[in-house]
Amino acid sequence: MAFPFINSIISWFLKKRKHQIELFLKYPMDVQEELLLKLLNSAKNTEFGTNCNFSSIESYKEFAKNVPIQQYESIEPLIERCRKGEQNLFWASDIRWFAKSSGTTNAKSKFIPVSDEALEYCHMKAGKDMLCLYINNNEETKMFTGKGLKLGGSTTIYEDNNSYFGDLSAIITENLPFWADFSSAPSQEVSLMAEWETKMEAIINETINENITSLVGVPSWMLVLLNRVLEKTGKDNILEVWPNLEVYFHGGVNFNPYRKQYKKLIPKKDFKYYETYNASEGFFALQDRNNSKELLLMLDYGIFYEFIPMxxxxxxxxxxxxxxxxxxDxxxxxxxxxxxxxxxxxIGDTVKFTDLNPYRIKITGRTKHHINVFGEELIIENAEEGLRLACEKTNATISDYTVGPIFxxxxxxxxHEWIIEFNQAPENLDYFIELLDNALKSINSDYEAKRYNNMTLALPKIHQARKGLFYDWLKQKNKLGGQHKVPRLSNSRAFVEELLKL
Structure with a gap:
């Protein structure tokens, strides 16, 4: 039983961390300003730091004036040089690891640099904080009497010119401390399997007889795994397989469309759901309270934040x-x-602040994943809430969806043309469309204005997708598992057209 050993380590870490967390809660601006100057000082002699005159910057104002806002395309030439072995280009310490992004929208992959500092003081630190905050809120936890089932992406690491790239989950797995393996499933051997469907079977075979107490992974893919566990075992719900399961740490996609299905799969009143917000570029926020839908922005992970009103x-x-x-708001x-x-x-994400003391956020979508072909400004947050309300009234549940414009x-x-794969379809699709449309009108005044008398926007069109459509689409693109996601909203018809052909 791993519990006493790991619990004592985490309890010690929690006490140590509590003071640091309290510090950024109490003095958020001081912590962020100090961090910015520290980052500038660290990189002042790099090629980028010299070009932007980092050594002369003494305030945020000067920083914003000297350093241009960048997207991946702007920094790609520097990253490519770094991947070929050049160092001291944009960061002082050597960078050997690159997280290959897995967005479904870009045919071309991005290679995000992952320094040793980012690994240790951002990603690893956040993983520990996630456990610490959970323990702090649930002192009676028995999570460490069993194992955590972690469902990562492809954990194949590729070498190129003495640099290494792969999914972020692969990089983290490669750099985990030795003790982390004691409390995790599946084994390293299974985690390293490249082929997703074979790996899924191996995970099930290896874990169905284990004492699994927690789950970690993206909701859409974890749902596939849990349903396959039930198929394999013939059980009615997951608690019959893993009776001591107590918490699911999730992130990557909005959890709301999946909430009802999880409650059915894990019928336990006091079961906990904890959301995390991380990406290849960094770990940004954590749910720090039980039963909350807000995330605490973590201000001491080596990330300085700025924001652009959408x-x-x-x-x-x-x-x-x-x-x-x-x-x-x-x-x-x-x-x-x-x-x-x-x-x-x-990074392409959008958020809203729900609280300013401390700084808590909720994720609202992507800068590129919205529909604004007709001035309707429909964002993912609107779509998810509209679907939630329509599902609630029709007893429907959704597996996946995407939306594109009809010009x-x-x-x-x-x-708007919707392709929705239902787990449980509504009895009357027309009624569902009407409910969704009314919900979107009530949520988004721009949408409501464009829908007035059908002048600009007509009633949405919904296709009820066949079972497994989105799975087959991702498989065709070699994007099964892990962090791969279906794009929800697009100003283009590309995704809708591809899915309709399938």
Missing amino acids: DEYDGENSEAIPLSEVKK INYAILITTNGGLWRYL MEDKKSGS
Whole structure:
């Protein structure tokens, strides 16, 4: 039983960390300003630091003036040189690891630099904090009497010119401390399997007789795994397989469309769900309270934050504001400067602040994943809430979905075309469409205005997808498992057309 040993380590770490967390809760601006100057000082002699005159920067104002806002395309030439072995380009310590991004929207992969500092003081630190915050809120936990089932992406690591790349989960697995393996499943051998479906079977075979007490992974893929566990064991719910299961740490996609299905699979009143917010570029926020839908922005992971109001967003030409100037309930694009050598980098995510003392956020979507073909400004947050309300009233549950525009033609209005794969379909699809449309009108005034008398936007069109459509689509693109996600909203018809052909 691993419990006493690991629990004592984590209890010690928790006491140590509590003071540091309290520090950034109490003095958020001081912690962020000090961090920015530290990052600038660390990289002042790099090629990027010299070009942007880091050594002369003494304030945020000067930083914003000297350093341009960047997207991946702007820094790709430097990253490619680093991958070929050049160092001291944008970060002082040597960078050997690169997290290969797994977005479904770009045919071309991104290689995000992962420094030793980013690994230790951001990603690893966040993993420990996740456990610490959970233990702090649930002192009676028996999580460490069993194992945590971690469902990562492909854990194959590739070598190129003495540098290494792979999924972020692969890089973290390669660099985990020795004791982390005691409390995790599956084994390293199974984790390292490259082929997703074979790996899924191996995970099930290896874990169905283990005492699994926690789950970690992306909701859409974890759902596939849990349903296969039930198929394999013939049980009615997951607690019949793993009776001591007590918490699921999830992130990567919005959990709301999956919540009802998880409650059915894990019928336990006091079962806990803990959300995390991380990406290849860094670990940003953690749920720090039981039963909360807000995430605490972690300010001491070596990441300096800036924000761009989405109604003023213009990519690299945008004007950003520091954390001290944000307001509640405004949709912001996130800009990060990190201890991995990313400087004023747009990660493509959008958030809203739900609280300013301490700084808590909720994820609202992506800067590129929205529909604004007709001025309707539909974001992922709107779509998810509209679906939730329509599902609630029709007793439907959803596995996956995507939405694209139907462009105006001749005198015909435009519309939105939805492809939805239901786990449990509504009895009357027309009624579901009506409910979804009304919900979107009530949530989004721009959408409501464009729907007025069907002048610009007609009623949404919904295709009920066959079972496994999105799975087959991702498989065709070699994007099964881990962090791979279905793009939800797009201003283009590309995804909708591909799915309709399938």
